Amino acid sequence: MSQPAIVVHLEEPARMNLLGLILRSLLTRNLAEPRLARRALALRGAVAIQAGDMQVGLCAEPGRLVIRRGAPARPRASVRGSLPVFLDIALGGSLLGPLLDGELHVGGNPLALLKLLPLIRARAARRG
Amino acid sequence: MDVQEIKRRLVEALGPERVRDDEAALEESSHDMTELAPVRPALVVSATEPAQVQAVLRLANEARAPVTPRVAGTNLGGLSLPAPGGLVLDLRPMRRILAIHPDEMVAVIEPGVSFQDMRRHLAEHHPGLRLGYPLSPPEVSVVANCLCQGLSNLSLKHGSMDEWLHGVEAVLPTGELVRTGSMAVGDVPFGRPPLPDLTGLFLGFQGTTGVVTKAAVALFPEPPLRARGFILNHSLEGSYEVLRRLARREVCDDLGGLSWPTGKMLFGVERPLERDPAEPEFFLYLDLSAHDAEELALKQRAVDQEIEAARGRGFRVEAPLPIERLVRLEPAFAKFADFPTRLDFLLDHAGGGLTWVGLYGPAARWEAASRDGERLLATHGFPPAIVARPMKAGHFAVLRFILTFDRRDPAELARVRAAVREVGAMALGRGFVPYKTPPWAVRELLAPRVDPGMLQLLGRVRRLLDPAGVMNPGKWEP
Numbered sequence: 001m002s003q004p005a006i007v008v009h010l011e012e013p014a015r016m017n018l019l020g021l022i023l024r025s026l027l028t029r030n031l032a033e034p035r036l037a038r039r040a041l042a043l044r045g046a047v048a049i050q051a052g053d054m055q056v057g058l059c060a061e062p063g064r065l066v067i068r069r070g071a072p073a074r075p076r077a078s079v080r081g082s083l084p085v086f087l088d089i090a091l092g093g094s095l096l097g098p099l100l101d102g103e104l105h106v107g108g109n110p111l112a113l114l115k116l117l118p119l120i121r122a123r124a125a126r127r128g
Numbered sequence: 129m130d131v132q133e134i135k136r137r138l139v140e141a142l143g144p145e146r147v148r149d150d151e152a153a154l155e156e157s158s159h160d161m162t163e164l165a166p167v168r169p170a171l172v173v174s175a176t177e178p179a180q181v182q183a184v185l186r187l188a189n190e191a192r193a194p195v196t197p198r199v200a201g202t203n204l205g206g207l208s209l210p211a212p213g214g215l216v217l218d219l220r221p222m223r224r225i226l227a228i229h230p231d232e233m234v235a236v237i238e239p240g241v242s243f244q245d246m247r248r249h250l251a252e253h254h255p256g257l258r259l260g261y262p263l264s265p266p267e268v269s270v271v272a273n274c275l276c277q278g279l280s281n282l283s284l285k286h287g288s289m290d291e292w293l294h295g296v297e298a299v300l301p302t303g304e305l306v307r308t309g310s311m312a313v314g315d316v317p318f319g320r321p322p323l324p325d326l327t328g329l330f331l332g333f334q335g336t337t338g339v340v341t342k343a344a345v346a347l348f349p350e351p352p353l354r355a356r357g358f359i360l361n362h363s364l365e366g367s368y369e370v371l372r373r374l375a376r377r378e379v380c381d382d383l384g385g386l387s388w389p390t391g392k393m394l395f396g397v398e399r400p401l402e403r404d405p406a407e408p409e410f411f412l413y414l415d416l417s418a419h420d421a422e423e424l425a426l427k428q429r430a431v432d433q434e435i436e437a438a439r440g441r442g443f444r445v446e447a448p449l450p451i452e453r454l455v456r457l458e459p460a461f462a463k464f465a466d467f468p469t470r471l472d473f474l475l476d477h478a479g480g481g482l483t484w485v486g487l488y489g490p491a492a493r494w495e496a497a498s499r500d501g502e503r504l505l506a507t508h509g510f511p512p513a514i515v516a517r518p519m520k521a522g523h524f525a526v527l528r529f530i531l532t533f534d535r536r537d538p539a540e541l542a543r544v545r546a547a548v549r550e551v552g553a554m555a556l557g558r559g560f561v562p563y564k565t566p567p568w569a570v571r572e573l574l575a576p577r578v579d580p581g582m583l584q585l586l587g588r589v590r591r592l593l594d595p596a597g598v599m600n601p602g603k604w605e606p
Contacts (some may be wrong), residue, residue: 013397017404018360018388021395025458053406069404083360083408084446091453122456 006031006040011068019054020067026090026120027065031122040065040119046072049118050078051086058116077108091122129191131170131213138173141183148172157198157216161475162206163482163544164531164566169196169210178297178305178341179529184217185339186303188598196600197335199240199269204484207276209333211601217339219269225249226342232318233257233347234294236311239271239340240557243468246270248449250347258282258350260289263515265475268468271343276564279330279519279526281382281415281467282348284375287520288488288563289345290331294319297342298330301594307459309344317344334565334603337593351417353424354381356465360408361385366443367410367509368494368516373434374414375491375522379427382415387498390530391393393473393513394460398532400511413464414448479534483544485551489560491518491525497558501529501551508547544559549573558601567602575606 006025010016016024031037043060045075048071057072058065081089089095091103095117098104106113129137131149138147148154149171159166170193175181188195194214201208210216223240228249235246244266246259260280262273273280274289286292294317295309306312308327309320320327329337361367367385374383391411392400403409414431417422428448435445454461463469474482489497494516502512513530529551533540552562552573562569575583583606593599 014399014401015404016392017407018391018395019407021392021397022457029459054404055406060276087449087453087457091456100474 005063006037007064009064009066011066016067016069017056018055019051019083020056020069022087022090023049023056023058023120025026026122027067030111030119030123031065036119039115043112043115045076045112046074047077047079047112048072048075051081051085052083054083075108077110077112078106079113080105080107088121089117097098129193134187134191134193134215135171137187138184139169141187142173142175142180143602144179146174146176148174149514153373155165157210157218158204160201160203160208161480161535162566163481163535163541163548164206164209164568167209167212169216170213172216172218174221176221178299179583181217181299181339182303182305185214185299185301185598186217186225189302189596192596193598194601195339195598197239197339199272200242202247202265202268203272203276203564204486205276205334205483205562205566205569207564207566207600207603214601219339222341228257228347229316230254230256230257231304232316233349234317234347234450235259235347236317236342237270237345238342239269240337242267243270243273247468248554250350254347256350259345259347260286260292261469263467263469265470266468270345271340274343275330275340276333276334278564279517283519283569284380284383284517284521284528285378286346286348287523290420292346293327293331294344294346296330296340296344297326298338298340300338301596301599304494305341306338311342311344322501330591332604333590335600335603336590336603337599339599348390353420355416355418355424355428357414357416357431358450358451358454358461358464359412359441359448361410361412362408362444362446364409364498364514365495366438366445366513367412368491368498369438369441369443370412370435370445371494371516371518373432373437373493375518377430377434378521379416379430380414381417382413382517384414384515384526385410385412387411387512387514389511389513391533394463395458396460396473398473398477408446474530474532477532479536479540481531481533481535481541481544483531483533483548485529485548485555487527487555487560488519488524488561488563489527489555489558491522493558493560494527496525497555497560500554500558501527504550504554505529505531505547508550510543510547527555565604567605570604571606 046059153172194211196210219239222238260282277290295311310317389400515528517526536566
């Protein structure tokens with residue numbers, strides 16, 4: 001099966017914050033996997049992500065995922081936590097623990113967040 | 129004596145393969161990656177033995193021809209640029225690791241030996257020993273970095289690398305061969321004392337007092353366990369607080385900080401222009417080593433305590449993130465996982481220009497100098513790419529302002545020159561001293577501030593050693 005065409009676009013890279021740069025790195029690598037690329041193509045609307053004080057909007061547009069600095073205007077869902085919590089989740093840590101401990105706050109459509117989660121998880125480095 | 133006669137005599141002494149005046153050789157030796165204008169030499173001469181170096185310098189004396197030693201040519205102070213129409217002495221073929229004395233932990237090496245060479249040799253033959261490695265390209269000369277008072281990832285513990293020399297063998301500008309330190313007396317170099325410290329005649333002189341043909345360089349034990357971590361820090365002031373605290377705690381092998389533009393360059397942003405006020409301002413990195421897990425855990429606890437103390441003073445500091453986890457988030461961080469390393473985001477970019485204002489100075493003035501430098505760089509349109517590190521348990525500090533630029537763009541070159549000049553002047557005013565200092569900065573910025581007695585003594589020493597003025601003229605010349 002051919003690789004679905006979807007790209008990650010970073011808006012104003014020279015002014016992007018660290019959160020946006022980390023997200024771009026994770027998404028770009030993950031979207032190289034056809035299964036995850038297909039999943040990304042099915043995303044709709046924008047999600048607001050806040051790690052520490054840094055905010056970005058991840059917006060699904062036809063054929064691309066756009067990362068913009070700051071909060072998006074009308075997000076379908078939002079997630080907010082400290083930078084260490086965000087990094088821990090990106091590195092495969094549990095979502096449930098921080099949620100129950102009040103370290104992670106979600107809003108809007110939780111399904112939109114669950115669809116996004118596998119796209120922003122760091123995978124083990126490939127061999128060869 | 130004209131160039132053709134010099135060439136004929138050199139060919140006679142060294143053989144035709146060691147004397148080049150073809151376009152490729154002259155071009156390679158005429159430039160570096162800084163903003164400084166290229167300078168074309170007349171000949172490029174390579175040597176494999178001290179006797180050949182002696183022959184070159186004797187002839188240079190006779191012909192009054194300037195000589196500039198060169199190895200990798202990556203010096204950011206422009207120190208490898210030749211004198212116009214002079215000879216470049218290419219020391220890359222002098223690449224032998226002559227001896228390792230494991231009990232005294234010292235290596236005797238030639239000037240062409242690179243950090244990569246040493247790393248490979250030690251890993252293969254002496255895995256219990258290590259050398260410190262700078263954040264320079266792996267092909268950089270170990271001896272040149274020592275002679276230029278550079279630093280490495282063990283400089284927090286052991287100071288700048290000139291302090292690691294236990295003695296040298298050098299050819300004086302007039303051609304005589306001398307040995308200093310314990311190399312002057314015995315067959316096992318163990319240090320510079322208890323003799324008059326003539327090794328100092330070759331340290332920080334920027335190659336103006338002779339050509340070092342062998343050096344005894346200290347090695348250090350390689351503990352079996354290592355942990356490298358990054359600490360995201362939300363303010364420059366908090367970063368310096370943590371750096372000073374950790375330096376005095378004496379648990380880290382290596383410790384330093386990179387400001388936000390450097391971090392973003394690692395993520396592939398060539399020209400970071402703006403910091404989101406919400407994002408970390410500094411990335412601290414630290415290395416710990418230990419003989420067993422218990423020792424490592426104790427050191428990690430000490431680091432945590434100092435971070436906690438900084439938080440107690442109101443600074444926002446994240447917990448250390450192990451390098452392995454960071455590499456999973458962004459594979460480019462693997463460049464910091466092992467040394468020597470090639471920081472390609474600084475070297476391989478459009479236009480290829482790289483320069484710095486590299487300074488040693490008082491750690492108490494880090495904040496003020498950094499903020500002033502940041503403002504000056506901004507006025508010239510450059511992001512504040514800062515590298516800071518404590519040295520020798522915190523006795524002094526390194527502060528570097530790094531500029532990447534397009535060497536093909538004259539307007540950008542002019543901005544770089546202005547920025548470097550202004551940041552250098554500011555830093556000197558704050559008590560910092562540039563190291564690996566470019567010739568123009570010695571003349572314009574440093575010399576007016578240096579004690580006149582020292583300048584006079586320096587001139588006397590140089591005239592004594594180099595009466596014809598052939599060794600690297602123009603370098604460290606007030």
